[in-house]
Amino acid sequence: MKVYTPEDIEMFNKLLDLNMSEERKKAVLPTYQDWITRAEAMDKKMSQKGFRDILPCNIFKHGN
Amino acid sequence: MGYKELSLAEIAKKIKDREVSCQEVVRECLDVCKAIKDYNAFISLYEEESMKLAKAYDEMIACGYVLGPLHGVPIVIKDNIAMAGTVTTAGSKLFKDNLTEEDATAVKKLKGAGAIIIGKTNMHEFAWGGSTSNEHYGYAHNPWDFTKNPSGSSGGTGIAVAARAAFGGLGTDTGGSVRLPSSVSGITGIRPSIGRVSNYGVVPLAYSLDTVGPMCRTVEDCAIMLEVIAGHDYHDKNSQLKPVEDYTKDLNKGVKDIRIGVIKDYCFNHNQPDVEKCYVEALKKFEELGAVVKEITIDNLDTLIGAIMVVDAVEPSAYHLGWLRECPEEYADEIRIELEAGCFFTGTQYYQALAYRTLIAQELEEAFKDVDVIITPTVPYTALSIENPVVEFTPGVREDPLHANMCYTAIPSVTGKPALDIPAGFDSDGMPIGIMIIGDSFREGMCFRVGNAFQQATDYHKKAPKLDHAVPPVD
Numbered sequence: 001m002k003v004y005t006p007e008d009i010e011m012f013n014k015l016l017d018l019n020m021s022e023e024r025k026k027a028v029l030p031t032y033q034d035w036i037t038r039a040e041a042m043d044k045k046m047s048q049k050g051f052r053d054i055l056p057c058n059i060f061k062h063g064n
Numbered sequence: 065m066g067y068k069e070l071s072l073a074e075i076a077k078k079i080k081d082r083e084v085s086c087q088e089v090v091r092e093c094l095d096v097c098k099a100i101k102d103y104n105a106f107i108s109l110y111e112e113e114s115m116k117l118a119k120a121y122d123e124m125i126a127c128g129y130v131l132g133p134l135h136g137v138p139i140v141i142k143d144n145i146a147m148a149g150t151v152t153t154a155g156s157k158l159f160k161d162n163l164t165e166e167d168a169t170a171v172k173k174l175k176g177a178g179a180i181i182i183g184k185t186n187m188h189e190f191a192w193g194g195s196t197s198n199e200h201y202g203y204a205h206n207p208w209d210f211t212k213n214p215s216g217s218s219g220g221t222g223i224a225v226a227a228r229a230a231f232g233g234l235g236t237d238t239g240g241s242v243r244l245p246s247s248v249s250g251i252t253g254i255r256p257s258i259g260r261v262s263n264y265g266v267v268p269l270a271y272s273l274d275t276v277g278p279m280c281r282t283v284e285d286c287a288i289m290l291e292v293i294a295g296h297d298y299h300d301k302n303s304q305l306k307p308v309e310d311y312t313k314d315l316n317k318g319v320k321d322i323r324i325g326v327i328k329d330y331c332f333n334h335n336q337p338d339v340e341k342c343y344v345e346a347l348k349k350f351e352e353l354g355a356v357v358k359e360i361t362i363d364n365l366d367t368l369i370g371a372i373m374v375v376d377a378v379e380p381s382a383y384h385l386g387w388l389r390e391c392p393e394e395y396a397d398e399i400r401i402e403l404e405a406g407c408f409f410t411g412t413q414y415y416q417a418l419a420y421r422t423l424i425a426q427e428l429e430e431a432f433k434d435v436d437v438i439i440t441p442t443v444p445y446t447a448l449s450i451e452n453p454v455v456e457f458t459p460g461v462r463e464d465p466l467h468a469n470m471c472y473t474a475i476p477s478v479t480g481k482p483a484l485d486i487p488a489g490f491d492s493d494g495m496p497i498g499i500m501i502i503g504d505s506f507r508e509g510m511c512f513r514v515g516n517a518f519q520q521a522t523d524y525h526k527k528a529p530k531l532d533h534a535v536p537p538v539d
Binding site: 009012016017018019020024027028031032034035036038039040041042043045046047051054055056057 | 364366367369370371373374377385388389392397400401402404405407408409412413415416417418419420421422423425426466
């Protein structure tokens with residue numbers, strides 16, 4: 001599992017112009033760590049051969 | 065006794081047949097609304113306007129005019145749904161002065177059917193959470209146990225309907241926000257197919273997952289309400305042209321030979337024991353009623369939570385980005401943190417989450433070739449403590465809260481399928497337990513048929529909470 005740091009949060013802060021205080025950056029880290037770990041597992045799965053050709057559908061094809 | 069124990073369908077008929085006046089019914093509901101003040105179910109209550117409307121609707125009936133199937137019926141709506149001339153706060157400080165000039169489409173349709181909207185209910189701030197522990201408008205309390213939360217984000221509507229303060233209500237559901245509070249408050253609620261009900265006039269959470277759904281005490285009542293609010297809307301580009309069917313026509317067809325799917329290796333052994341017991345007994349009840357229960361396989365649920373979290377986080381964060389930059393202090397800390405974290409996902413992760421939705425939708429389409437509905441527990445636990453909202457299946461062993469919240473509800477959410485929660489029993493502390501009936505796209509009628517068969521054979525949906533903190537006590 002990758003471990004993220006306040007410096008990683010600062011990178012996002014700068015990228016997104018969020019102007020986050022040190023307190024806010026510290027507060028968001030545990031939530032981000034939890035969520036990104038899950039997202040990365042999903043990323044790993046969907047990047048595998050056999051899943052790469054599955055495209056998003058913006059309009060769901062509904063049954064009859 | 066009053067009229068509180070009647071269903072929406074029953075009170076609508078009594079009003080139409082002039083056995084009871086709209087004024088009597090609305091007065092009774094408003095008295096309950098005021099008695100349950102400490103439960104923090106409401107953000108706004110419209111007492112004077114509701115009584116004026118009730119008087120007018122009584123005069124209409126006396127002249128032989130009935131607006132529609134909900135004529136004179138008191139209804140509540142979640143406070144992220146716009147109603148003309150009211151403040152729509154979305155449970156937030158940011159929108160505390162948000163006076164909306166136009167009805168949401170769902171509200172327009174309710175009014176057109178004669179509903180009297182008596183109040184707007186408390187919710188988790190911007191619908192971004194599942195406890196309705198709202199920093200700005202008060203923490204909401206479960207109607208069955210004051211020390212527990214009513215789940216969320218449509219917790220206020222759940223409380224109001226369970227407490228008999230209204231005969232039905234609207235919630236919104238993104239990852240479970242109609243079904244979760246319905247389950248823990250012992251009522252019936254449906255998340256419709258994506259695109260079935262217009263989202264126009266609803267403050268969005270995650271636009272591609274959001275739906276508006278009825279919350280009532282019976283399946284029949286939900287069917288009546290859904291038929292009123294469903295339909296294409298040119299204001300909502302994501303709403304579907306599919307015609308609205310008569311959702312009550314197949315209610316009493318029973319479940320003989322209906323095929324019920326149970327997801328192999330997914331729905332068992334990872335619930336609170338009482339929830340598992342209720343679920344197993346519910347499946348047995350369906351078999352007694354003539355249904356066929358069969359295992360189905362959905363192979364790729366292992367990263368379900370990761371996928372829904374990306375969509376469910378990115379979309380609100382994109383919507384709120386401007387305010388997050390300008391006035392982050394207006395948000396409760398919990399919400400601000402979620403919005404910040406949601407900003408940090410990459411575009412490629414969002415794309416893959418959308419691709420994952422296609423994957424799971426395909427697996428579900430395959431499953432629906434062999435079954436008519438899929439039934440799961442709604443949520444693997446009963447209502448959580450307000451002070452310490454920790455999920456445990458085994459005492460002393462904390463569960464992953466995200467997984468516990470959404471392991472079942474996320475399946476229809478990511479795939480756009482309809483899903484109906486119905487009461488299925490109680491735990492050893494008397495707290496309600498729900499099961500969820502998932503249908504194929506735009507097959508809400510099948511969900512209602514199966515749910516109604518269960519409600520005809522059981523009486524869990526008829527039980528009412530004691531409301532220990534109602535002042536004066538509610539009978």
